[in-house]
Amino acid sequence: MASKPRVKVPKKAAAGDIITIKTLISHAMESGQRKGKDGNLIPRKIINKFTADFNGTTVFSADLEPGIAANPFIEFNVKVMESGTFNFVWLDDDGTQYSSSNEIAVE
Amino acid sequence: MNISRRKVLALGAGLGAVVLTGFKANIAFADEAKTQAAIDAFANGATVESGKITLTAPEIAENGNTVPISIEVESPMTADDYVQSVMILAEGNPNPGVATLHFTPMSGVAAATTRMRLAKTQNVIAIAKMSDGSVVMDKKLVKVTIGGCGG
Numbered sequence: 001m002a003s004k005p006r007v008k009v010p011k012k013a014a015a016g017d018i019i020t021i022k023t024l025i026s027h028a029m030e031s032g033q034r035k036g037k038d039g040n041l042i043p044r045k046i047i048n049k050f051t052a053d054f055n056g057t058t059v060f061s062a063d064l065e066p067g068i069a070a071n072p073f074i075e076f077n078v079k080v081m082e083s084g085t086f087n088f089v090w091l092d093d094d095g096t097q098y099s100s101s102n103e104i105a106v107e
Numbered sequence: 108m109n110i111s112r113r114k115v116l117a118l119g120a121g122l123g124a125v126v127l128t129g130f131k132a133n134i135a136f137a138d139e140a141k142t143q144a145a146i147d148a149f150a151n152g153a154t155v156e157s158g159k160i161t162l163t164a165p166e167i168a169e170n171g172n173t174v175p176i177s178i179e180v181e182s183p184m185t186a187d188d189y190v191q192s193v194m195i196l197a198e199g200n201p202n203p204g205v206a207t208l209h210f211t212p213m214s215g216v217a218a219a220t221t222r223m224r225l226a227k228t229q230n231v232i233a234i235a236k237m238s239d240g241s242v243v244m245d246k247k248l249v250k251v252t253i254g255g256c257g258g
Contacts, residue, residue, distance in 0.1 A: 018215035031224070033201050059213040062221075067197055067205035069173035069222040076208070079184075079215030 007088055009102040015081050017106075021052065024073045025090050025098060031066035047072055047098075049091040055084040080106050142196055142203045142232065146244070149194050149234055153242045160193070162233040162245040171225040171251040178208070178233045180217040180243070190217035191236045199229030226254045 005025040013019050025047065032044025044066060051061040060076045078086075083106045090098040146155065163177040180190045189212045195205040205224075210217045217235070225231070228251045234244040 031201075054213065057211075057213070059211050060219075061209045062219075063207040063209075065204040065206060066202060067195075067200050067224050069224050071222075073220075073222050075220035077215045077218055079213055 005088065005090060005098055005100045007086075007100045007102055009086055009104055012105040012107060013080050015106050016079065018077050018079045019104070020075060020077050021086070022073070022075045023050070023052075023088055023100075024071060026071050027090075027092075029066070029068060029070045029072060033066065045093050047090045048093055049089075050074055051089045051091075052076070052078070053087040053089075054078060054080070055082070080104060082106050139198060142198045145194070145196055145203050146232070146234060149236065150242045151236075151240070153236075153240050155234065155242045155244050157244060159243045160233055160235045160245045162231065162247050164231050164247045164249050166248075167250045167252065168225060169252045171227070171254045173222045174225050174249060174251075175220065175222050176231060176233075177220040178218065178235075178245075180235045182217050182237065184210075184212055184215055184217060186212045187238065189214075189238050191238055193217070193219070193233055193235045195221075195223065196232040196234070197223065197225055197229060198232065200224065200226045205231075225249060225251045227251055 005023060008022040010019050027047050030042055030045040032041065034042050036042045046064060046066055048064055050064060052059055059078050062074060064072060083104060086102045088100045159181045161179045165174065168174040178193050180193065182190045190210045192207055192209045194207045196203045197205050206221060208219050230246050230248050232244060232246050234242060236242050
């Protein structure tokens with residue numbers, strides 16, 4: 001159900017810049033509160049953790065709960081001092097990991 | 108047996124009340140006690156102060172399924188003085204927890220935006236923990252036209 005995540009990272013920045021990163025992943029974020037057509041609760045299935053690593057160090061992470069809307073969108077900032085690679089990981093309740101890598105050139 | 112009309116009415120009203128309270132308990136939306144417990148656990152004994160943190164949310168959310176919210180905490184974000192984490196709570200949702208965001212000195216600024224669900228008109232709370240253990244909180248009332256928790 002979940003498709004390829006969409007991530008927006010600036011291609012380049014100056015050293016010391018605070019850049020804004022936007023991430024979005026298609027996911028139903030089934031809260032576990034809804035009832036299906038048969039009247040039974042639909043089991044919970046959400047992305048429960050999001051992590052952003054830069055050159056191997058975690059720079060931002062979030063624990064998500066069912067109160068987050070479907071297709072979770074997260075916007076945050078990172079101060080970049082050097083060129084490198086961002087690695088974003090979304091962890092599903094069922095153990096599946098979705099990830100995305102984005103490079104940034106810092107001058 | 109002589110059951111008067113009055114007695115029957117009284118009995119009916121009593122039953123109605125029982126059914127109503129039972130129903131309320133069934134829905135079990137997060138009450139303030141549950142929210143307070145979450146705040147206390149997060150604060151870890153520190154006094155919760157106001158200021159420094161800004162929670163931005165729409166005054167009226169037409170659709171409770173996706174409500175954009177932003178948080179920003181004033182902090183130098185250096186290695187010795189930064190915002191560790193920000194917890195977002197919704198008092199009137201079935202579960203008060205929405206998300207906990209973890210920042211690092213590399214975040215530059217302690218700000219983030221996401222989209223949340225709101226079951227009904229309620230207070231949204233953002234509470235931040237600094238690296239020195241102090242805790243600040245902001246609260247906003249969001250009016251919801253269509254609830255977003257299904258059911």
